[in-house]
Amino acid sequence: MAIGTSPLARKLSAFVKLSASELVVLERLHERRKSFSAGRDLVHQGQSEQAAYILAAGWVVSYKIQPDGSRQIVDFQIPGDFLGLRSVLLHTSDHGIEPIVDIEAAEVLVSDLLRAFAETPRLATAILWAVSRDEAMVVEHLVGLGRRDADARMAHFLLELGARLSLVGMGSRQSYPCPLTQYHLADALGLSAIHVNRVLRKLREDGLVTFRDGVVVFDDYEGLVALADFDPAYLDHARPLLP
Amino acid sequence: MAIGTSPLARKLSAFVKLSASELVVLERLHERRKSFSAGRDLVHQGQSEQAAYILAAGWVVSYKIQPDGSRQIVDFQIPGDFLGLRSVLLHTSDHGIEPIVDIEAAEVLVSDLLRAFAETPRLATAILWAVSRDEAMVVEHLVGLGRRDADARMAHFLLELGARLSLVGMGSRQSYPCPLTQYHLADALGLSAIHVNRVLRKLREDGLVTFRDGVVVFDDYEGLVALADFDPAYLDHARPLLP
Numbered sequence: 313m314a315i316g317t318s319p320l321a322r323k324l325s326a327f328v329k330l331s332a333s334e335l336v337v338l339e340r341l342h343e344r345r346k347s348f349s350a351g352r353d354l355v356h357q358g359q360s361e362q363a364a365y366i367l368a369a370g371w372v373v374s375y376k377i378q379p380d381g382s383r384q385i386v387d388f389q390i391p392g393d394f395l396g397l398r399s400v401l402l403h404t405s406d407h408g409i410e411p412i413v414d415i416e417a418a419e420v421l422v423s424d425l426l427r428a429f430a431e432t433p434r435l436a437t438a439i440l441w442a443v444s445r446d447e448a449m450v451v452e453h454l455v456g457l458g459r460r461d462a463d464a465r466m467a468h469f470l471l472e473l474g475a476r477l478s479l480v481g482m483g484s485r486q487s488y489p490c491p492l493t494q495y496h497l498a499d500a501l502g503l504s505a506i507h508v509n510r511v512l513r514k515l516r517e518d519g520l521v522t523f524r525d526g527v528v529v530f531d532d533y534e535g536l537v538a539l540a541d542f543d544p545a546y547l548d549h550a551r552p553l554l555p
Numbered sequence: 556m557a558i559g560t561s562p563l564a565r566k567l568s569a570f571v572k573l574s575a576s577e578l579v580v581l582e583r584l585h586e587r588r589k590s591f592s593a594g595r596d597l598v599h600q601g602q603s604e605q606a607a608y609i610l611a612a613g614w615v616v617s618y619k620i621q622p623d624g625s626r627q628i629v630d631f632q633i634p635g636d637f638l639g640l641r642s643v644l645l646h647t648s649d650h651g652i653e654p655i656v657d658i659e660a661a662e663v664l665v666s667d668l669l670r671a672f673a674e675t676p677r678l679a680t681a682i683l684w685a686v687s688r689d690e691a692m693v694v695e696h697l698v699g700l701g702r703r704d705a706d707a708r709m710a711h712f713l714l715e716l717g718a719r720l721s722l723v724g725m726g727s728r729q730s731y732p733c734p735l736t737q738y739h740l741a742d743a744l745g746l747s748a749i750h751v752n753r754v755l756r757k758l759r760e761d762g763l764v765t766f767r768d769g770v771v772v773f774d775d776y777e778g779l780v781a782l783a784d785f786d787p788a789y790l791d792h793a794r795p796l797l798p
Contacts, residue, residue, distance in 0.1 A: 376698055384698050397687055422680070429679045433672035436679035437665070440686060444640055447690030454697035455619055455627050 318342055319392030319480040320366055320442075326479055328438040337431050341366060342418040348411050355396050355409040363419045365395040370415030371491050375499075376407050385500040387450045388412075388473070388492065392480040394420075394443060413491050449476070453500075460540075465501050466511045467540035470521055470528055487529040561585055562635030562723040563609055563685075569722055571681040580674050584609060585661040591654050598639050598652040606662050608638040613658030614734050618742075619650050628743040630693045631655075631716070631735065635723040637663075637686060656734050692719070696743075703783075708744050709754045710783035713764055713771055730772040 321338050324330060330338065345368060348354050354365070354372070372389040386407055389395055395409055395417060429436040449472060460468060473490065477483030494512075498505045516522045520536045522529045530536060564581050567573060573581065588611060591597050597608070597615070615632040629650055632638055638652055638660060672679040692715060703711060716733065720726030737755075741748045759765045763779045765772045773779060 376695075378698075386694055386698065397683075425680055425683075426676060429672065429676035433669060433676060433679060436672045436676060436683070437668055440640075440668075440679070440683050443683060444686055444690065447687070447694070451629055451690070451693055451697065452619075454694065455621075455629065 318366075318368065319390075319482075322480045323392040323442060324435070324438040327441045328434050330435070330438070334432045334435055337428050337435060341420055341424055341428055342368060344419040345416055346419060348415050348417060350411050350413045350415075353408055353410050354415075354417070355407075363421055364397045365417035365419055367391050367393050367395055368416045368418055370417075371412040372415060373410050373412055373496065374407050375410070383499060385496065387446075387453070388496070388500070390473075390476055390480065391482065393446060394439075397443065412496070462501070462503055462507060462511050463514060464540050465503075466497070466508070466515065467520070467536050468542055469497070469501060470523070471536060471540055471542045474528065474530070485530060485533050487527055489526055490523065490528045491526055561609075561611065562633075562725075565723045566635040566685060567678070567681040570684050571677050573678070573681070577675045577678055580671050580678060584663055584667055584671055585611060587662040588659055589662060591658050591660060593654050593656045593658075596651055596653050597658075597660070598650075606664055607640045608660035608662055610634050610636050610638055611659045611661055613660075614655040615658060616653050616655055616739065617650050618653070626742060628739065630689075630696070631739075631743070633716075633719055633723065634725065636689060637682075640686065655739070705744070705746055705750060705754050706757060707783050708746075709740070709751070709758065710763065710779050711785050712740070712744060713766070714779060714783055714785045717771065717773070728773060728776050730770055732769055733766065733771045734769060 318339060320342075321330065321335055324338070346365075367389050369391055372393075372395060374386045374389065374395075376384050376386055378384055389409075453469065453472065474483050474485070474488050477488045478485070482488060494505050494508045497503070498508045501508070503511070512523055515536075516524075516531075518535075520530075520532050520539065522531055536542070561582060563585075564573065564578055567581070589608075610632050612634055615636075615638060617629045617632060617638075619627050619629055621627055632652075696712065696715065717726050717728070717731050720731045721728070725731060737748050737751045740746070741751045744751070746754070755766055758779075759767075759774075761778075763773075763775050763782065765774055779785070
């Protein structure tokens, strides 16, 4: 991979203008790349785990098994996101991680992070922000579960995903590829699959957004933003915070 | 404040065994201490804000105003927690922050963090974990909103708060002081104040936990853990992860 072209490098560049030597340190974190197959848990809930990963290619779902055995989707991870960073801290993982498609991920040990942060503290700051921002989006999403109606919830979800993908160069305000099934959407949004189907049809017929054949197309981006009361501020990184 | 006695130092010590010089760097982050009065927003939702804070004393509530004008409590912050770290990144704050009691907080600028991380990258790792863990708890809490019944939700909330306070030396498995009102609990747990009252009475009558006169007393810690299906693993830091 060429220096500075990894999804994580693109994402962090929105926060910090990384120098050539900082980009080298960042790419070195991607050295131990591994492949994982779709549908086979990368991390089981409750598993003892000492490695974290940087997702380099593919999509992943994080979920929690509830005491009643049902599955709650906590978030989806896309390239540039960390996987299982918390498992490094907690003695066991507090959630399961399952690839939705075949993925590639780079294994990152605590010692790797320490070495990288020692070489470039600006990288530590950028990663702190990225992780903090990602979690903030999960919070926003979960808060929305209880408050928004189904149409607004779906609209917000599709917009947020688009904004995250845009940051790593995998989407735009026009469209993005999306391998999620209606079952994923249902589980993540607390809706039935039939309800998901109905909501998607309504949004399409209203000329706002079309999700079909693995592609989300924004037919009326501003209209969708208004429906979802979505704050697209983090799409508009005019300049990195740290020069 | 003596070196290494700040709540943040205590909290991070669970993750990383901090050296004397690392503790000095950490305490230096507390230099610009400010006082804020109860009930007056520290940060307004939507405010442009370039400073973050480390909470040194007191309790704070973070909330989001929903499009319909209602208020959703996202989390409570206790000493040792960061306030508004995300606002430094996002151009505007995505939530409001209001002191519940009079508080003291140390202002931290991006440049302060960068300098501290440059001096001790282990500190960066520890802060990354602390922030990541805190957000994980919010996620856990929000996931629980939809799935647990009211008794289990209250039990989980009181146990989690106890675990967090214990980490900074402000609580134990026996009891902790708690300035939250029944209205705070209601807002955070998605219940009415009357329902909160009823749930607390039931838990007390069942001999599990008593919340009265600003103190939470665990009458039967193990019983409460079982009711809440609470994983107390993060209370049991036998040793810091990094020696």
